[in-house]
Amino acid sequence: MKRSISRTTKGWLLAALFLLSSATSLQVAAETHTIEIKRMKFRTPELTINVGDTVTWVNKEYRQYHSVWFEQLGEPEPEYFFPKESFSRTFGEAGDFSYRCGPHPKMTGVIKVIEHGK
Numbered sequence: 001m002k003r004s005i006s007r008t009t010k011g012w013l014l015a016a017l018f019l020l021s022s023a024t025s026l027q028v029a030a031e032t033h034t035i036e037i038k039r040m041k042f043r044t045p046e047l048t049i050n051v052g053d054t055v056t057w058v059n060k061e062y063r064q065y066h067s068v069w070f071e072q073l074g075e076p077e078p079e080y081f082f083p084k085e086s087f088s089r090t091f092g093e094a095g096d097f098s099y100r101c102g103p104h105p106k107m108t109g110v111i112k113v114i115e116h117g118k
């Protein structure tokens with residue numbers, strides 16, 4: 001009798017462990033997205049990502065430097081980055097985040113950050 005109770009307890013423990021591990025695997029891993037900067041344009045200029053994802057802008061020009069400036073967030077203009085260099089930013093909350101290049105105001109883009117599965 002005692003043995004069968006402990007066996008049942010063991011079964012429940014295993015079931016609980018299984019549920020915990022499957023809940024963990026449902027979380028979506030954060031991704032890194034790449035935007036290339038070529039011939040004075042962000043390619044692509046509009047990108048939708050999930051909360052927690054990172055965007056890396058890569059300068060693919062021959063000589064031209066650029067910056068990625070989220071001016072509307074009231075942030076200071078970041079340093080320029082040169083060909084073969086990159087700039088990264090992680091987005092921790094949902095929303096539409098417009099940005100521009102500091103030295104080239106006509107270069108604009110937007111990162112649309114959404115909650116997972118919405």
Ligand SMILES: [Cu+2]
Nearest residue numbers: 066067101104
């Ligand atoms: Cu630029």
